[in-house]
Every structure is written in C-alpha cells, then in structure tokens.
Amino acid sequence: MNPTMNSISSETFKTTPSHPEHTIPLDFTNVPKLPDSHAWTLPHQPIDPFTQEPLPIIDLAKPDVSKLVRHACEEWGAFQITNHGIPICLLNEIEYQTRRLFSLPAESKLLAVRSPEGFTGYGLARISPFFSKLMWSEGFSIIGSPVEHASQLWPEDHAKFCEVMEQFQEEMKALSEKMVAIMLSSLGLTHEEDVKWFEPMKEGCDQSTCVLQLNSYPVCPDPGRAMGLAPHTDSSVLTLLYQGNISGLQVQRDDAAGWMPVEPVEGALVVNVGDLMHIVSNGRFKSVLHRALVNNEHHRVSTAYFYGPPRDAKVSPLRKLIDRDHPPLYRPVTWKDYLEAKSKHFSKALESIRL
Ligand SMILES: C=C1C[C@]23C[C@@]1(O)CC[C@H]2[C@@]12CCC[C@@](C)(C(=O)O1)[C@H]2[C@@H]3C(=O)O
Ligand SMILES: O=C(O)CCC(=O)C(=O)O
Ligand SMILES: [Fe+2]
Numbered sequence: 227m228n229p230t231m232n233s234i235s236s237e238t239f240k241t242t243p244s245h246p247e248h249t250i251p252l253d254f255t256n257v258p259k260l261p262d263s264h265a266w267t268l269p270h271q272p273i274d275p276f277t278q279e280p281l282p283i284i285d286l287a288k289p290d291v292s293k294l295v296r297h298a299c300e301e302w303g304a305f306q307i308t309n310h311g312i313p314i315c316l317l318n319e320i321e322y323q324t325r326r327l328f329s330l331p332a333e334s335k336l337l338a339v340r341s342p343e344g345f346t347g348y349g350l351a352r353i354s355p356f357f358s359k360l361m362w363s364e365g366f367s368i369i370g371s372p373v374e375h376a377s378q379l380w381p382e383d384h385a386k387f388c389e390v391m392e393q394f395q396e397e398m399k400a401l402s403e404k405m406v407a408i409m410l411s412s413l414g415l416t417h418e419e420d421v422k423w424f425e426p427m428k429e430g431c432d433q434s435t436c437v438l439q440l441n442s443y444p445v446c447p448d449p450g451r452a453m454g455l456a457p458h459t460d461s462s463v464l465t466l467l468y469q470g471n472i473s474g475l476q477v478q479r480d481d482a483a484g485w486m487p488v489e490p491v492e493g494a495l496v497v498n499v500g501d502l503m504h505i506v507s508n509g510r511f512k513s514v515l516h517r518a519l520v521n522n523e524h525h526r527v528s529t530a531y532f533y534g535p536p537r538d539a540k541v542s543p544l545r546k547l548i549d550r551d552h553p554p555l556y557r558p559v560t561w562k563d564y565l566e567a568k569s570k571h572f573s574k575a576l577e578s579i580r581l
Contacts, residue, residue, distance in 0.1 A: 250336070250339060250349060250350065251348075251349065251350050251363070251364035252264070252360070253332035254362070254364070254444035254445075255331075255332065255444075257447060258447060259447055259448070260446065260447055260448035260451055260452055263359065263360050264359060264360050264361070264362055264452055265359065265448070265451045265452070266359045266451055266452065266453045267451075268450070268451065268453070273483055273484040273485060273486055278479075278483060278486060280486070280489075281298075281302060281304060281305060281306060281477060281486060281488050282294060282297070282298040282302065282305040282306070283305070283306045283307075283308060283491055283494065284298065284305050284306070284307050284308070285307075285308050285309050286307055286308065286309045286310055286311075287309040291408060292408060292411060292412040293412070295405075295408050295409055295412050296409075296412035296413065299409055299412070299499050299503075299507075299510075299511035299512070300510060300511060300512070301479070302477065302479055302512075302514060303459075303477075303498065303499040303504075303511065303512035303513055303514030303515075304477050304488070304496060304497060304498050304499065304514040304516065305496075305497055306488070306491055306494040306495065306496050306497070307405075307494060307495050307497055308491065308493065308494050310401055310494075310495055311401065312397050312398075312401060312495065314493050316390075316393065316394060316397060317468055317493065319390045319394075320390055320391075320394050320468065320529055321468070321470050321527060321529075323386070323387050323390045323391065324440045324442070324527045324529060325525070325527055326387070327366060327379065327387070327440065327442075328364060328366075328440070328442035328444075328525075328527060330379060334379055335348050335364070335379070336348070337378040337379060338366070338375035338376075338378045338379050340367065345367060345369065345437075346367045346368060346369055346372070346374075346375060347366065347367065347375045348364065348365070348366050348375070349364070349365060349366075349367075350363070350364065350365065351363065351365055351455055351456075352569070353456060353458055353572060356456075356572045356573075357453075357456050359453065361453050361454060361455060361456060362443060362444065362446050362452040362453060362454055362520045363441060363442060363443045363444075363454045363455055363518070363520070364441075364442045364444075365439055365440060365441050365442070366439070366440040366442075367437055367438070367439050367440075368391055368395070368437070368438040368439075368440070369435075369436070369437055369438075370392070370395070371388060371391075371392060372387065372388055372391050372392075373388050376388050376391075391438060394438065394529070394531075395436065395438050395531070398436070398438070398466050398531035398533075399436060399531075399533070401466060401495075402436070402463075402464060402466060402531065402533035403424075403533075405464055405466070405497055406424060406463060406464060406503075406533070407424075409464070409499075409503065409507075409511065410424075410506075413507065413510065413547065414546070415544060415546055415547075420544055420545070420546055421506065421544065422539070423535040423536055423539035423541070424535070435534045435535070435536060435537050435561060436531060436532060436533050436534055437462075437531075437532040437534075438529065438530075438531050438532075439529070439530045439531075439532065440527065440528075440529050441454075441455065441518070441527060441528045441529070441530065442525070442526075442527050443455075443474060443518060443520045443525070443526040443527070443528075444520075444525050445520075445521070445522060445523065445524065445525050446520040446521065446522055447522060448522075449519065449520045449521050449522050452519075452520050453517070453519070453520075454474055454517070454518035454519055454520040454526070455517055455518040456517060457478070457515050457516065457517040457573075458515070458516070458517070458572075458573070459498075459500070459501055459504075459513040459514060459515055459516075459573075459576075460498050460500040460501065460513065460530075460532060461500060461501050461502065461532070461534075461561070461564055461565055461568050461575070462498075462500035462501070462502060462503075462532035462533050462534050462561075463500050463502040463503045463506070463533050463534055463535060463541075464497060464498060464499060464500050464503055464533050465496075465497070465498040465500055465530050465531065465532050465533070466495050466496070466497060466530070466531045466533070467495060467496040467497075467498065467528055467529070467530045467531075468495055468496075468528060468529045469488070469490055469496060469526075469528045470490065470526070470527060470528065471490045471492065472490065472521070472524045472526040473487060473488075473489055473490060473521075474518045474519050474520060474521065474526050474528075475487070475488040475496065475516060475517075475518050475528070476488065476516060476517055476518070476519065477514050477515065477516045478514070478515040478516070485517070488516075498513070498514050498516065499511045499512060499513050499514055500513050500532070500533075501513045501564065501568075501575065501576055502534065502535065502541050502561065502564065504576065505541055505542065505543060505555075505556045505559070505576070505579075506541060506542070506543065506544055507543070507544070507547065508543035508544065508547045508548060508552060508554060508555050508556070509543075509555050509556075510547065513576070534561045535560075535561055537560065537561065537562055538560055538562075539560060539561075540558040540559065540560060541558065541559055541560065541561070541564070542554070542556065542557070542558035542559075543555060543556055553581075554581055555580060555581060556576070556579050556580055556581060557579050557580075557581055559579055564579070567579060
C-alpha cells in the first residue's frame with residue numbers, strides 16, 4: 227500500500243462528537259416490526275419514467291467521454307461508469323469482505339465501534355443527528371489500513387480483510403484521479419496548472435485524504451417506511467460508489483422531478499460530484515442529492531470511496547472559471563473546514579461558505 231496513506235490520520239476528519247444513540251446502530255437481526263424510532267414519513271414522489279432521461283452510463287473506453295462527463299456533471303451531478311479498469315474480481319472481493327464484516331454478531335461489531343472523538347470504525351452515518359428518526363443502516367469507515375479495528379473483529383483472521391481494503395483504496399484513488407482529470411479538462415482546465423493541490427503524478431507529493439466507507443442495509447420488515455441513508459450530498463471532491471447488484475440508490479435532479487433510481491449495472495461504478503468539486507467548478511458542476519432505500523428481501527451493501535484534496539489545501543473556485551459575469555460563489559476552504567461546516571450546517575453547508 228502507498229506509504230503516504232498511513233500519514234493520513236483520523237484527526238483530519240474530526241468533527242463534533244455525536245450523541246451515542248446517533249452513533250451505535252440497532253441490532254438489526256430478527257426485528258419483526260419496524261420500531262417507531264426508525265419509522266419515517268416518506269413523501270410519495272414517483273418519477274415519470276417517460277419524461278425523465280435515466281442517469282447517464284458512460285463507457286470510459288469511448289472517444290466522446292469528456293463531453294458526456296461534462297453533460298452528466300452539469301445536469302445531474304452523478305453518472306455511472308463502465309470500462310473503468312477495476313477488475314470484477316476485486317469488486318467481488320470487496321463485496322464479500324463487506325458482507326463478512328456486517329454479518330458478524332452485533333456484540334462483535336461493537337468491539338470496533340467508532341469512538342466519539344474518532345473517525346474510523348463501526349457506527350451509524352455521521353449525518354444521523356440531523357434527523358429525528360434513525361436510519362436502517364450501519365457503516366464502517368476506513369482511512370488507509372483498517373488493521374486496528376479489524377484485529378478487534380477477527381484477532382486471528384484479519385489479514386485478508388485488510389489486504390482487500392488496502393488494495394481497493396489504491397485502485398479507487400488512481401481512478402478518482404483519472405475522473406477528476408477528465409472532469410476538469412472537460413471544462414477546458416489543465417489540472418496540474420489550474421488546480422494547485424491536484425498533482426497526482428508527482429512522486430512523494432501524493433497527500434490527498436480519502437475515506438473508504440462500507441455501508442450495510444439489512445433486510446427490513448417495513449421498507450416503505452424506513453430510510454437506509456437519508457438525503458445528502460457528499461462532502462468530497464468526488465465519490466466512487468460500488469453498489470453491487472441490489473437497487474436502493476436514488477438521486478434527485480431537481481426537486482420537482484422526484485427521486486430517480488440508479489439501477490445497478492453489472493461491474494459499473496457510480497460517480498457522485500461532491501461539494502468540493504461543486505466549489506472548485508464555481509457551481510458549474512452540481513453536487514448530487516442522493517439517498518438509499520432498503521428492501522425486505524436482500525441485505526444490501528455498498529462501498530463508497532470519498533476522494534479529497536490534501537488536508538491543508540485550500541479549495542476555491544478556479545480562476546479560469548471566474549469573470550465579470552461569473553463572480554466567485556464560495557470562499558476558500560480546506561476539506562477539514564468544510565467537514566466542520568457540514569457537521570454544523572449539514573444541507574446548508576455550501577450556503578454557509580457562500581460569498
Ligand atoms: C469524509 C467523509 C464523508 C462523509 C463523512 C466522512 O467524514 C466519512 C463518511 C462520509 C459519510 C458517508 C455516509 C453519508 C455522509 C453524508 C455521512 O454521514 O458520512 C458522508 C459524509 C460526507 O460526505 O459528508
Ligand atoms: O449505499 C448507497 O447506495 C449510497 C451510499 C452513500 O450515499 C454514501 O455512502 O455516501
Ligand atoms: Fe453519499
């Protein structure tokens with residue numbers, strides 16, 4: 227594994243501690259009826275499949291990738307990619323190891339619980355305190371090597387889990403860099419010249435901070451009233467999501483049109499534009515509002531890789547995108563500043579740094 231990944235500490239992402247009930251998930255095994263604490267009122271927002279174009283699926287091997295990516299980022303803030311070069315056997319392994327972790331008994335998973343002031347380990351989504359109802363999901367956050375928590379879960383048998391998680395992060399990092407380069411060049415920007423922090427090729431300068439989040443959505447007795455992961459935008463520059471072959475992810479293009487399901491495509495990855503890319507592009511690319519629903523048949527798992535800039539880098543709208551008609555919309559922030567703003571203002575975080 228890239229040695230610089232180990233220099234990324236949980237410190238980078240510390241935000242205000244959550245209350246315990248918003249940190250430790252329910253024991254989801256054998257819950258016959260949805261508890262009131264987890265019962266949401268979900269507005270019925272059907273989309274009209276005949277008037278809505280589906281979320282773009284972009285084949286990275288095709289020649290017109292740049293144009294398609296730009297269109298998807300401007301119109302949706304998300305798209306799926308195929309021919310991305312991540313071997314299917316690695317995707318299968320990551321899913322296998324994710325299922326292995328979440329299938330452990332609740333008392334074992336609690337041995338690896340995220341501490342109130344920590345960042346990595348087992349727990350509920352960090353956005354949980356912003357909602358009065360609890361989500362039907364559990365998560366496990368990893369930065370670099372997961373060995374500290376994995377050795378609590380499997381004292382004798384964590385090597386393979388760690389190897390797969392580390393290898394996956396390396397592959398996701400390289401693909402994220404490629405996707406950022408495509409996105410920026412689609413706007414006529416040269417990433418090395420125009421984005422100071424973006425120097426992926428420079429040996430030894432690779433300090434970007436990234437998080438691998440494993441998500442689990444257990445089988446739910448009343449999926450119509452439960453929420454897997456509540457509507458949010460990702461704080462990252464971009465997120466790469468592998469959702470396996472079980473539906474649940476939905477995105478919103480605009481409020482009026484309702485929620486659009488992102489149907490799994492075999493071997494594809496979903497790319498979400500994150501809030502930091504929204505800032506860098508001065509609002510040209512939209513960070514996508516999305517959520518995950520649950521079902522009563524299958525245990526769904528997903529892995530989300532949050533790609534960020536180096537911890538101290540100031541992220542701001544790019545100069546080439548600013549002119550008299552397009553003044554800068556956001557003040558410069560580090561990812562740490564932005565995560566703090568998110569933990570305070572949640573869906574109003576972008577607004578909180580608006581000029
Ligand atoms: C880097 C991060 C993005 C994230 C917060 C985190 O610090 C690690 C987990 C990420 C996640 C995953 C589920 C949804 C989300 C909103 C959350 O609560 O935790 C995202 C966070 C984010 O993008 O702000
Ligand atoms: O599980 C999913 O489909 C969505 C996960 C997600 O949005 C996240 O981890 O931020
Ligand atoms: Fe997300």
